[in-house]
Amino acid sequence: KNEVEQSPQNLTAQEGEFITINCSYSVGISALHWLQQHPGGGIVSLFMLSSGKKKHGRLIATINIQEKHSSLHITASHPRDSAVYICAVLLIQGAQKLVFGQGTRLTINP
Amino acid sequence: ETGVTQTPRHLVMGMTNKKSLKCEQHLGHNAMYWYKQSAKKPLELMFVYSLEERVENNSVPSRFSPECPNSSHLFLHLHTLQPEDSALYLCASSLQIKETQYFGPGTRLLVL
Numbered sequence: 001k002n003e004v005e006q007s008p009q010n011l012t013a014q015e016g017e018f019i020t021i022n023c024s025y026s027v028g029i030s031a032l033h034w035l036q037q038h039p040g041g042g043i044v045s046l047f048m049l050s051s052g053k054k055k056h057g058r059l060i061a062t063i064n065i066q067e068k069h070s071s072l073h074i075t076a077s078h079p080r081d082s083a084v085y086i087c088a089v090l091l092i093q094g095a096q097k098l099v100f101g102q103g104t105r106l107t108i109n110p
Numbered sequence: 111e112t113g114v115t116q117t118p119r120h121l122v123m124g125m126t127n128k129k130s131l132k133c134e135q136h137l138g139h140n141a142m143y144w145y146k147q148s149a150k151k152p153l154e155l156m157f158v159y160s161l162e163e164r165v166e167n168n169s170v171p172s173r174f175s176p177e178c179p180n181s182s183h184l185f186l187h188l189h190t191l192q193p194e195d196s197a198l199y200l201c202a203s204s205l206q207i208k209e210t211q212y213f214g215p216g217t218r219l220l221v222l
Binding site for chain 1: 112147151152153154155158166168198200202208209210211212213215216218
């Protein structure tokens with residue numbers, strides 16, 4: 001079992017829909033990242049959070065440390081949001097290591 | 111553009127070849143990272159450098175050899191690779207370790 005699990009693995013929705021991607025982890029962490037990877041490989045860091053909630057434009061990320069769970073929400077989704085969304089956690093112990101989820105492939109149809 | 115560049119973007123090599131991947135950032139960051147992304151697998155951390163010193167070597171085979179000559183450049187030297195080493199190799203940098211990482215576009219490597 002992976003230390004970081006994302007759901008769903010694949011998500012297809014219509015333009016305008018509200019999107020939620022979930023991330024659960026089983027280890028102690030100091031921070032959690034949400035990343036976006038477009039076709040071709042480029043990765044962009046969307047959020048880094050250790051508590052509460054962050055918002056940037058149409059994107060909202062929340063984290064519940066007690067439940068070891070984070071969600072990424074996209075409001076008013078658009079085809080350009082189509083990408084793979086990756087959750088990664090920074091382990092609290094040991095060396096400086098990011099552990100990644102397997103990613104959620106999001107497709108927004110016009 | 112994240113400010114992190116990687117060359118080459120694509121590389122095909124035979125198992126007996128020696129090649130190097132290059133990563134460059136002029137963001138003033140002190141930490142740099144190599145990641146491997148294989149098909150249908152999560153990203154895997156390979157190496158972490160902080161202030162040009164290696165601080166993490168994530169059980170990577172010796173056929174991968176990193177080099178960080180200064181805080182702006184990071185290399186990954188490749189020799190006698192195997193076909194299963196074919197993957198996307200991503201470089202990233204951050205101001206300090208544990209801070210937000212900025213990723214390069216990656217080098218897509220195919221080992222024949």
